[in-house]
Amino acid sequence: MKEYFKGQANQRSFSIYSIDIAKGREFDHVILYDISKEKFHTAQDKRILYTMLSRGMESIFVTYKKELSDFFQI
Numbered sequence: 001m002k003e004y005f006k007g008q009a010n011q012r013s014f015s016i017y018s019i020d021i022a023k024g025r026e027f028d029h030v031i032l033y034d035i036s037k038e039k040f041h042t043a044q045d046k047r048i049l050y051t052m053l054s055r056g057m058e059s060i061f062v063t064y065k066k067e068l069s070d071f072f073q074i
Contacts, residue, residue, distance in 0.1 A: 019048055022055050030056035033063050040069035
């Protein structure tokens with residue numbers, strides 16, 4: 001991940017926000033941690049995931065364990 005973001009920011013820092021704090025804000029890069037099928041499967045989860053995905057302006061990096069949420073299936 002370090003190589004992916006190399007040279008893309010002037011500062012070498014990051015912030016961690018809960019979704020309720022991040023709502024309404026925009027970020028150059030967003031990392032979504034553990035967007036797994038077992039954790040994101042309800043209608044409420046889908047709305048939360050949409051909000052999370054819409055925060056990133058340049059890139060979104062998604063991690064998951066075992067299986068990615070079905071909301072990413074095409």
